[in-house]
Amino acid sequence: MTEIQRYAAFTADPRGGNPAGIVLDARGLSDPEMLAIAAGVGYSETAFIVSPEPPPPPPRHLGGPSKAAGYDNPGGPSTYRVRYFSPEIEVPFCGHATIATAVALGPGEHVFTTNAGDVPITVDEHGRATLTSVPASVDDLEAGDLSALLKALHYTDFDLDESLPPKVAYAGAHHPVIALGTRAKLAALDYDVDALKQLMTANGWTTIQLIFRATDDTFDVRNPFPVGGVYEDPATGAAAAALGAYLRELWVVPDDAVLNLRQGDDMGRPSRITVTLTPGDDRVRVSGTAVPITG
Incomplete structure (x- = not known):
């Protein structure tokens, strides 16, 4: 067995x-x-x-x-x-x-x-x-895919953080990164499951990395995962690594940054993820604890 x-x-x-x-x-x-x-x-x-x-x-x-x-x-x-x-x-x-x-x-x-x-x-x-992570990379998000993605997520261009443009980041799996202008908009996640699943399947995206920049080194994040049969992940290490690559690519953080990600709070399952960037290394380090679930 x-x-x-x-x-x-x-x-x-x-x-x-x-x-x-x-x-x-x-x-x-x-x-x-x-x-x-x-x-x-x-x-x-x-x-x-x-x-x-x-x-x-x-x-x-x-x-x-x-x-x-x-x-x-x-x-x-x-x-x-x-x-x-x-x-x-x-x-x-x-x-x-x-x-x-x-x-x-x-x-x-x-x-x-x-x-x-x-x-x-x-x-x-x-x-x-x-x-x-494996070597990370960041690519543009095609305009048509971005439009379809925002529609499926029930967002508009006005909901976005203009300083953090949408991209697709990779550090072992592909994740579109969508930065929102307010924490309230992140908290109000409500998306079209079927439409988002179809779009993600067509593009080979694993989760969608939705973020809000709380401070220079702290981000609140949420991750829809309908292609896996799950509405949302309360913690996503692969997307965390991809986010580190995205922030480095855009020069939003220094290349030796240590970032703190807060995820799962809106689901009642708080998660804390540390992302570390290393100068001259295109990989990303992701740290956290884990404990057995009993009973």
Whole structure:
């Protein structure tokens, strides 16, 4: 029987953050079986550690009795092949499930080989994990797509922050970034689920990163995720990394900035995400804690 663990990421309280399912040993599970498990768990994503190709050496025992399909790199981190499924689709990369899975594995250095590329993660003794994204990039948002996106979100041009133009940012998955002019407009999220889902599917977007700049280094964010069968994510590590790339690309923050993201507050699941930029590195670091969900 497949063992499923449940963790809340980007929080120290299991009642907050974004819940993630974790299967530390998914060897032998087919794609339909993993999708069915993710649908049964019902969270926005479930992470599955699967056997690398070619088959790895015998698996290690990590974090107690559970087995994970990892393999040792002498003198380096433990490496795992990881896949992520929402209740409806597989996604190339998921930040909150990465943080949760790394914490479940235990303190140390890990590398997750994802569909988007290799993602290094470090976990300290206090259960705080930091992932390093794949190389990030930022592209223009086509005028027609922006018009359709605003219509689906029930926004107009007048709702936007003129100093932060809409773009599409990537750090493992693609996320349009839409900056709003007021916190109240962010709090009043109400979108056309079918229209937004169709638009996101057509463009290969994973979530929509809606933001409000509260201070120079603090942002309130929300993330619709209808393509995954979830109305909204209370914490989104992949979109957080993409936002860091976006802000750096626009010279909104310095290239050594440490940013604080507040997410999930409007859903009653407060999440806190730290984004760190490093000069000369086109990757983005995303940090947070994760705790088991019991009961």
